[in-house]
Amino acid sequence: MNTRPGPTTRVRIREISGAVVRDRRDDLATEEPLEIRLSSLDGARRTVAITMRTPGHDFELAAGFLHGEGLASPEGVAAIGYCTDEDVAPEARYNTVTVRLHGPIPDLPALDRHFLTSSACGVCGSASLDVLHDRCRPLPRGSLELAPEVLYALPDRLRKAQGVFGKTGGLHAAGLFTRAGELIALREDVGRHNAVDKLVGWAALDGRLPLAEHVLMVSGRASYEIMQKALAAGVPVVCAVSAPSSLAVDLARDFGMTLVGFLRGERCNVYAGQERISL
Known part of the structure; x- marks a missing residue:
């Protein structure tokens, strides 16, 4: 068998609603492992990550992960x-x-410890803001400013573009928007971090980095890992439907990023970078 897995898997289920019972088919979000290997022109090879992901855009996932961790720039990939x-x-x-x-x-002594994991978790386990400062610089203020009305429209536009979520109800999404709120690209995955890696990988392979004039919108919460990946891609504004973590807020404030959480309906909380929100 040499079948390429798809983003959804169909299974038979028994649905119970009140006193009514029926057997039917249901679509689930596919979850399978992805091993990311590095190889060099001299024949050397090394596994750097094993992550559980939804199949699809796998090359982008690999490119985004490697860029976010500082292991390979787009120019360094053959x-x-x-x-x-x-x-x-x-x-x-x-x-x-x-x-x-x-x-x-790359010869990284701690590579095996924090990349052979069950999820794409960036530098978690060994990372701190001090470590991040060694390879990333604060983002410039720039000219990007967003009206609250632009922010309010992002969650609905993200949700409407989630094709696989519409079939399964079980996927996270990461969307890249312009300053006017136009959706440029969207990626879905069972893992929040994977969805962001796929999006960053798409931008890296398409020669779009850094994403200095764009907004990243994620369907779940804003974690440190998501902020770290956005920082590496040069994204100045990150919005999330749910809450941020304390370390995500610290990262945003340290590196001059704008972080918006609880973006639902016509309300939101701005945790960092308030100067990019025009009132």
Whole structure:
């Protein structure tokens, strides 16, 4: 078997509603592992991450993850492809992505400890704001300003564009918007961080980084990992439907980012970077 997995999986269920029972089919969000490998032109190879994800946009997920962690810039990537190595079973070929670099594989002593995880969690487990300051600079103030009315429209536009969520009801989404609130790109995944990685990977492979004039909207909460990935992509404004974590707020304030939480209906909380919201 060498079948490429899709974003949804159909299963049979028994639905109970009051006294009515019926058997029917239901669509679930597919969840399968993805192994991300790095290889160099001299033949060296290393696994850097194993994450549970929804199949689809896998190359973007790999590129976004590597960019967010400072392991590979878009210019440093020679090629991305599904693995054809003999040590990978045929049914797992589409669950293994190899990213070939122009240069050598980065020599990071702690790589094995914080990237071989069950979810794409950025530098969690070993990271701190001090570590992040070593490789990221605060974002410039720039000219981006957003009216509250633009913010209020983002959640509904994000939700309407979630095709797989409409079928399954079980996916997170990350959307990239212009200053006018126009949706540029959207990615879905069972993991919040994966959805952001796919979006950043799309921008990286398309030569759009940094995203200095854009807004990132996520369907869940704003965590440290999401803010770190947005910072690496140069996104100045991050909006979330739910609450931010305390470390996410600290990161936003330290690096000059705007962080908006509880964006629902015509209300929101601005936790950092209030100067980019024009009242």
